[in-house]
Amino acid sequence: MTTDIPTKTRSRWVELVEIIEDARRRYYLHDKPTISDTEYDKCFNELLDIESKFPMLKSLDSPTQSVGGARSEMFEPVTHLSRMYSLDNVFDDQELKTWLDRIDKDLGQTPHYLGELKIDGLAVDIVYRNGLLSSVATRGDGTVGEDVTYNAQFIPSIPRALTGKPPSLLEVRGEVFFELAQFDQINSELEKSSKTEFANPRNAAAGTLRQRVDRREEEVAKAQANSKSSEKRLATLRTELDDAITILQKLRLTVHGIGAVDGAKLASQSESYQLLKDCGLPVSSHYQVGMDPIKFVTYWQEHRHDVEHEIDGVVIKVDNFELQRKLGETARAPRWAIAFKYPPEVVTTKLLDIKVSVGRTGRITPFAHMQPVKVAGSTVEMATLHNEQEVIRKGILIGDTVYLRKAGDVIPEIIGAVESLRDGSEKKFVMPIVCPSCKTNILAVKDADVDLRCPNAKSCPAQLIERLFYIGSRQALDIEGLGSKAAAALINEGILKNEADLFDLTEASLIGSEFFTKAVSAGSKSNQINMAGEKLLSQLEIAKTRPLWRILVALSIRHVGPTVAQTLAKEFSSLQSIISASGQQLASIDGVGEIIAESISEWFSIDWHQDIVKKWQGAGVSLEQTAPKLLSDHLTGISVVITGSMPGYSRDGANEAVTSRGGKVSSSVSKKTDFVIVGANPGSKFDKAQELGVPVLDADGFAVLLESGPSAARSHLGLS
């Protein structure tokens, strides 16, 4: 092997690395590109070429070894430079003392500790190269996360360039979160625009960081380029994009650790925090060094609500790196750090009333109406009580003071009553005998049913609203303009009698509606529909072309959710052929069975259900299976697994390249796999392929497979 690298080669290598890093940065940060995609690929290939001749150049600093190895897309997998461990937890002082004693014993001394708050946000891994932002990824499984660099560029507290004298490579760990004040504001705005609110600040942070801002930008660009697209649509798209960016800008970052680092000598956790501060990275102002761990835990348990963000505990770390190394880590977590988790917050509030709601399938569910109270980050005034038995089991009376918490920090749950506070005025809950919405007598559909239902599926307003809302939901037709408030307006204002006429809605039918018409001045209405109306109409058009399985889900047939619907859509080419299928035919399908088959046959036998199908068809809703366009069929019967990122393809793009030629893409390697396609940074699937002797194709081999089929790909590998 050559060991001497000619000076010319070395300087060309440096030059190429700079060009590529710069291009990547601009790409990620949405700056103007300096080189074209072709030039980029040429430089990258030249770099690969040099490194294959001089492997010692393949250092950690080379772009060929970094994130993805190729320009990655939003949510593409990113392998962290060093693993992100989770932390072990303790839940009380005694457990913490046991942990501290073990540290003393293992080290033969009591170390200095660093204590910090455990922010309830979303963990991220950020890489800076030569002081410039290179990538941001979610934690994922600790080894591989998702690329969120594109969205992260909008978060002001994530600097694009570091200050001071940053090390040449710096991998930083931190938490992205919303301050409580921001969170409350976001939720109140979501409520105003009739969107679903976030359950807690952590969910809000995760949801916000995972928005497809890139797609929204593409949509705006497309609409701008298309002379036919209306001003209105362009304006709507622009507003949506602006909203998405505005909320991203409200996210904050706090950093609390370092992963891989090159070009800095650090002796302790606290020293690394000083470096992070000097680099201009946001370090929490609440950390402390050399404190008493027990006192630290107790102090913050009492003051957890004095911080601007939600915390779910504190973290205690051994400060000195040498001692950290001595303690090492388990397979899951470091031995030198521990998280003290505070118990889920339990609050008390007044149970004002128990009412019942009517679900999509007519199910009557009692729910608690309480004095609004703040718990685990958000204000709660309602909690489901599931059914009558549950109310009895909890032993709660209307007028009681009740204990309330959030199960899993998300779902409000009444634990029980504070019986000592009763004054005799409390009342027992009595399940109503008629539906609160349509006054039909409610009943148990089957004798053994715990649940009671309103049998008036055809015209019970509450059920109609829930069904419409479900049609618009993500699992069904994904109609953004059809949220709960829009659904309620359509039924309550008499615009729709039921879902049959949904796709016949026009501007004219929405005019005059309280919800869908622009207000001119207080009290009076214009004759123009507002943004909610426009959105609904344009989204309904798109929904008409959704795949067959989504239409099936939208019909609200009992037991037919997304999974069953997809199974049915695979077996049948159209809704008509499902309707014509016999019960026996349906029942014999794997994953359907008799009960579901019966439910399907029964649904289609009802006249007003048939009317829904007829009217949807008349309005242009596609009830056929639209077969994916086949480019060729030379991969028919071939099963492949794709791992790592393929240059020139997004993850979906690479899959589609295979399926559009008749092939199948699987997620795991087995003996039945014909080829494993390996891109940059392949995972364990590559090892599995080798183990099973499955042929492995690189990018070139993949191109051969797509172009000329499996036998050409085999001979490309020198196999017969």
Ligand SMILES: [Zn+2]
């Ligand atoms: Zn009813």
